[in-house]
Amino acid sequence: MFGAIVSPIKESDDKLADVGASAAMAELQDIRDSIDNIDASIIHMLAERFRCTQKVGVLKARHHLPPSDPGREDKQVTRLRQLASAAKLDPEFAEKFLAFVIREVIRHHEAARR
Numbered sequence: 001m002f003g004a005i006v007s008p009i010k011e012s013d014d015k016l017a018d019v020g021a022s023a024a025m026a027e028l029q030d031i032r033d034s035i036d037n038i039d040a041s042i043i044h045m046l047a048e049r050f051r052c053t054q055k056v057g058v059l060k061a062r063h064h065l066p067p068s069d070p071g072r073e074d075k076q077v078t079r080l081r082q083l084a085s086a087a088k089l090d091p092e093f094a095e096k097f098l099a100f101v102i103r104e105v106i107r108h109h110e111a112a113r114r
């Protein structure tokens, strides 16, 4: 008895939900496209950074300089923590990320020395 009354309303509700869901999927795809672009930039920036640190490694090996420079690292940590805070990025995360990258650089420098 009520079916004829209820069902058209439910049908239009379902259509609205479909439109909402497909708009959400389009927005999700759009955001993911940006994430993919940002990830590609990070990879290119890191590759460029490692190209620079490789040159530093060669210079250090040639001139018998130590692979790591804690004084320089302290300055980088201070600077990156400030930049992170200003950019509303967790400074702890920024410091951990820098430490992770530098650890790999020092490993390369040690290998270049041998």
Ligand SMILES: C=C(O[C@@H]1C=C(C(=O)O)C=C[C@H]1O)C(=O)O
Pocket (backbone or CB within 6 Å): 053, 056, 067, 068, 069, 070, 072, 073, 076, 101, 102, 105, 106
């Ligand atoms: C690249 C250098 O060597 C090491 C690696 C660093 C880095 O990846 O930024 C910083 C200091 C050093 O411990 C350097 O001395 O500049």
